[in-house]
Amino acid sequence: MSKIESKLIELGIKLPEVPKPVANYIPAKRTNNLIYIAGQIPIQNGIVQKGKLGKDITLNESKNATKLCAIGCLAAIKTICPLDKVTSIVAVHGLVNSTSENTEQADAMNGASDFIVEVFGEIGKHTRTAVGVSVPHNIAASVYMIVEIED
Template structure:
């Protein structure tokens, strides 16, 4: 087990198998040393985390949903790196989509669930640029979806 997966284990996190795409696209694409990961929706134990922030879901629940997206992103990066997560050199950028009502304004707080987790798990390698935007709806009613750009060593 490498340093990143050891750190994840200390945090009580085991990476799942990289989720399969839900439609006609690839889960990630490697270009040189860059990995572009398709949007990962919030999943807990194989079950989709659904809800609309500002309606039937609290901000704290959205934060947890964003963390779950980050775990799936790391699973995809591990797959893209041939099973060796320690090849991850940098989390470059996240774009987070929050299923929320028109009046909900805490999208950045929700996506902090992913950002904070990545820094806690990966240290400086997890620091990244980011966007956090509202969406009127997400596929299958998912609460959060996050895509990412990563650099491999």
């Protein structure tokens, strides 16, 4: 068993099946040593987490949503290569469903960022964007990533 998969088991995380795209895109694409992961949504036990930060859901619920998105990103990476081949989490970008008055998007994205660093350690430290938007279908968040892998 890989080091990263062992860490996920230790954390009680089981990677989900990658949802089939609902439009004309793919969940992840490799170019050279980079994998670009399409925006993943927060799904837990088959249920999509919905709600708007500052209206329907709390900051902690939004943090959990971005963490679930990051878990989905790892599942998408695994469709291309084993997780132990990741040499760097280059970037994590998050779209946080929030009211126009809310200013906690960066705090919400800590759910994804903290999880990634907990799983990958030093190579998990990344650049990041956290943007408050109205996510389609009232989905709580969408997170996409860029990772570097070894040959």
